[in-house]
Amino acid sequence: SSLLNLRELWMAHVGLSSFPTEVCSLCLLERLSLEGNDICNFEADFECLKHLQWFSLAKNQIELLGECFAKLSELRVLILEENCLKEFPQVLLQLGKLANVNLRKNRISQLHPTVSDFLTTSEQFSKLDFRENQL
Secondary structure, eight states: GGGGGGGGEEEETTTSSSSOOGGGGGGTEEEOOOSSOOOOOOOOOOGOOTOOEEEEESSSSOOOOOOGGGGTTTTTEEOOOSSSSSOOGGGGGGTOOOOOOEOOOOOOOOHHHHHHHHHOOOOOOSEEEOEEEEE
């Protein structure tokens, strides 16, 4: 298909209730926005998304991030603003290139000790936004 060379995909505000698994076959994708949908939780096979560097899931209904996120080894920016996360997704600690995480306006009330230790000793993140949570 002609979409296989796609580098950016914007599917914002299109009424998605689940993660569109077809996206996982777009192996050259570098930027993906699924902002403003009704996506809750998902497990997806991110094996092919080896080039994804920027991912926005802002303004959805996400409560948990699956272990599938560990496969996004090139991810540098993850936007999870305005979701329903109650804790920092520990799977993100496995992403060595992730530098910018926006967790603004979630329901995070505390940080797991493992996460706290990592965040206080690591220089990995250049920006972590926890504003408007319950910390």
